[in-house]
Amino acid sequence: MAIMETIDLIALRNYSRETSQPTHPELLDARPIEHVNKIEIDEEHVTITFDEHTTRYYNANEITHREWVYKYNDDPAFVKAVRGVIEQARRHLKDLPENVACPPGCAECCSGYEPFVTKADVQRIADHLGMSFDAVLREYVVERPSADGYHLGWLRKVSDDVADQCVFLKGSRSGHYYCGIYAARPNDCRDFSPIGCEDVDDSLPRKSAFKIGPPFAPKHRKARRNGKRL
Numbered sequence: 001m002a003i004m005e006t007i008d009l010i011a012l013r014n015y016s017r018e019t020s021q022p023t024h025p026e027l028l029d030a031r032p033i034e035h036v037n038k039i040e041i042d043e044e045h046v047t048i049t050f051d052e053h054t055t056r057y058y059n060a061n062e063i064t065h066r067e068w069v070y071k072y073n074d075d076p077a078f079v080k081a082v083r084g085v086i087e088q089a090r091r092h093l094k095d096l097p098e099n100v101a102c103p104p105g106c107a108e109c110c111s112g113y114e115p116f117v118t119k120a121d122v123q124r125i126a127d128h129l130g131m132s133f134d135a136v137l138r139e140y141v142v143e144r145p146s147a148d149g150y151h152l153g154w155l156r157k158v159s160d161d162v163a164d165q166c167v168f169l170k171g172s173r174s175g176h177y178y179c180g181i182y183a184a185r186p187n188d189c190r191d192f193s194p195i196g197c198e199d200v201d202d203s204l205p206r207k208s209a210f211k212i213g214p215p216f217a218p219k220h221r222k223a224r225r226n227g228k229r230l
């Protein structure tokens with residue numbers, strides 16, 4: 001978990017005039033510093049770059065980067081204060097990402113993203129569902145072949161809304177979701193890492209008994225079960 005800390009700039013305040021930083025304490029940049037990306041120390045400055053604010057959209061995050069820059073002087077109190085800031089920033093550099101594993105039943109990513117599929121993915125899903133390659137392509141894939149021919153398109157959503165759920169997602173609500181074709185899911189889904197995932201549904205308990213329901217069944221099979229002819 002990222003630690004929220006406030007930089008103690010009290011010692012720095014006394015030196016602000018010489019270092020051309022703001023002279024009023026309330027103008028000093030003493031906000032919490034976290035998500036540190038980089039620490040640069042040269043002969044005159046220490047510069048800490050961090051993510052100030054993250055806005056989450058369904059398939060991308062907009063991050064405001066900020067730099068915290070202080071100019072050195074060689075006064076021991078100033079040096080001590082700057083060292084404190086550097087040490088704090090280093091601790092944040094070593095922080096684990098906030099999310100290292102998916103809470104059971106979370107599937108925010110299965111609603112926000114369109115996993116690309118290759119020929120091998122479509123074939124695996126076809127074998128898994130007992131359907132033909134062409135039928136899977138027609139029913140479950142939005143066809144948009146990539147220029148190199150590697151991807152055939154991406155998995156359909158349950159509606160035309162791109163933010164809707166993946167056609168293979170099962171379960172009634174967050175905390176109960178599961179992939180209906182888990183063993184045959186596309187490589188894109190296998191590769192999706194929960195580490196640092198910002199889409200996670202934080203309201204879900206991390207430890208809960210989670211029962212997976214029946215797997216995804218193609219429409220034609222459901223219809224046959226109900227005695228209908230296609």
Ligand code: SF4
Binds near residue numbers: 108110194
């Ligand atoms: S934690 Fe992230 S990667 Fe895991 S299921 Fe939730 S949204 Fe997907």
Ligand code: SF4
Binds near residue numbers: 109170178
């Ligand atoms: S195939 Fe499964 S893992 Fe992949 S997006 Fe759909 S429901 Fe999620």
